[in-house]
Amino acid sequence: MTKIVLIILFIIIAATFCTLNRQEISLRYFFGWNSGSFPLFLLILTSLVAGMAAGFSAGWGERRKLRAKARELSERVKALQEDIELKLPQEEKSEPSTEPPEGPTPPLARG
Numbered sequence: 001m002t003k004i005v006l007i008i009l010f011i012i013i014a015a016t017f018c019t020l021n022r023q024e025i026s027l028r029y030f031f032g033w034n035s036g037s038f039p040l041f042l043l044i045l046t047s048l049v050a051g052m053a054a055g056f057s058a059g060w061g062e063r064r065k066l067r068a069k070a071r072e073l074s075e076r077v078k079a080l081q082e083d084i085e086l087k088l089p090q091e092e093k094s095e096p097s098t099e100p101p102e103g104p105t106p107p108l109a110r111g
Helices: 002-020 040-087
Strands: none
Touching (some): 002 040
């Protein structure tokens, strides 16, 4: 329910932003190049989407590196666990005894 409310709120804010920034603009480039007229909000929203795409692609590359490192470390942990199991003496691998553990020793009496 919260997600739906947030989406509706975002749509209202975006629509209000677009209606408040409807001024026609024209971009001038180097060498006398000009763009045609278009609303200001299109430039702002296009810049926003381009920035989000650039950020996502940069983050995606980092996540990919971290996943590869995690996979490598997981394989290393498995190999080390297998190595430990091979090196343990057979008596430690057997079933644990059913005897309760010994309690602490009582202190010596002073006399």
